[in-house]
Amino acid sequence: MAHRWQLPTYGGIDALELVEVEVPEPAPGQVTIALSAVGVNPSDYKTLGGGWNADESLLPLPVGQEAVGVIAAVGADTEIATGPVAVGDRVVAFKITGAFAELVTVSAADVFALPDTVEDVEAAGLLHVGVVAAELLALSGATEGQTLLVHGASGSVGVLVVQLARRAGIRVIGTASEANQGKIREFGAEPVVYGEGLADRVRALAPEGVDAAVDAVGSDESLPVSLELVGDPSRVATLAPGPAAKEAGVKISAGMMPASIQFRMPQRAVILDLAARGDLVLPIARTFPLAEAKEALRFVSSGHPGGKVVLTV
Structure with a gap:
């Protein structure tokens, strides 16, 4: 038995319940992970209220998509995405279901060996925002020697876009609040304050x-300013x-789109x-214990967490 957060009925963050569940033994092609850290993402709370994509058949709905831990059990004849695995190995998993938990059994294809050079908390929040950042940069079409404008450059996705772009030899101008100007400058971007007069x-x-x-x-302001400065909507992601984005014809990155899934x-x-080699760093804004998952989700939903939020188990 293990504790996990799940949604018994669509009702937002407040409807979540921490329950004790039986975790199934891993079948062939699966592993069971004893979790130590769990990434918290905006998409984790956006589906809790239901809406157009509500599906009653999915209830009770487990929450969470990415996590770090150690292998507790391995299905017969099973390897993870990076190869052979044994009980006790450190791993990171994404994209999975039910990561807000102490123990989870998941597809081994979504599990990767975690290098010793990456700490649990950073790794737990890295893969979701990392693949989104990589897709956004690719969709923008920016190449070496060009200038890229990044809106929200101090956020967990934006700061990774900055780092990936700078590695590719791209000049980056990044928007951020006054308080976060130094943060994005540290990663090689030229900071600019967002708000009225941004284009100038x-x-x-x-x-x-x-x-x-x-x-x-x-x-x-992101879309109109981008279109004003870039001109070509195919160079805006x-x-x-x-x-508005669909009408303007800009490039879109969204987790439910087949093209995004295929790229990510x-x-x-x-x-x-990249993280293992120290070439990509994810700033962590705050950690919460697993028992305070609701508070963590509310913090993320505020829209200004200032970095990645992670649950510790």
């Missing part, structure tokens, strides 16, 4: 123009797939390797 401030930094833009925050999943190993 970017032009002052890049009078020769901006070649592409990434919206890693979904704010009201966003993680906010609303009507192979990137898991790439992101993990």
Whole structure:
């Protein structure tokens, strides 16, 4: 038996319940992981209220998509994504179901050996935002020597876009609050304060123009400013797939889109390797114990966590 958070009925964060469940033994192609840290993402709370995608047949709905832990059991004739595995090995898993838990049995194909150079808390929050950042950068079409505008550059997705872009030889101008200007400068971006007059401030930094833009925050100004500065909607990428983005014809990254899934999943190993070599760093805003998962989700839903939020088990 193990504790896990699940949603018995659609009702938002407050409807979540911490329950004790029987964790199944792993079948062939599966492993059981004793978890130590769990990543918290906006998508974890966005489905809790139901809405257009509510499916009563999925209830009670386990919560959580990424986690770190040690192998507790291995199904017969089973290897994980990175190869052979044994009980006691440190691993990271994404994309899985039911990560807000003490123990979980999942498909071995979504589990990766965790290098000793990556700590549990950072690894637990790395893969989801990492693959999104990689997709956004690819969709923008920015290449070496060009200038990229990144909205929300101090957030957990944005700061990884900055690092990936700088590794590719791309100049980055990143929007952030006054308090976070130093944070994105540390990762090689040229900071600019968001808000009224943003387009003019970017032009002052890049009078020769901006070649592409990434919206890693979904704010009201991100899309119009990007289109104004870049001009070509095919060179603008966003993680906010609303009507305005679709009408404008910009590139969209969304977890339920087949094209996004196809791009993201192979990137898991790439992101993990970069982190293992110290070439990609994920700032952690705050950790919460597993028992305080509701508080962690409310903190993330505030829209300004200032980095990745992780549950510790």
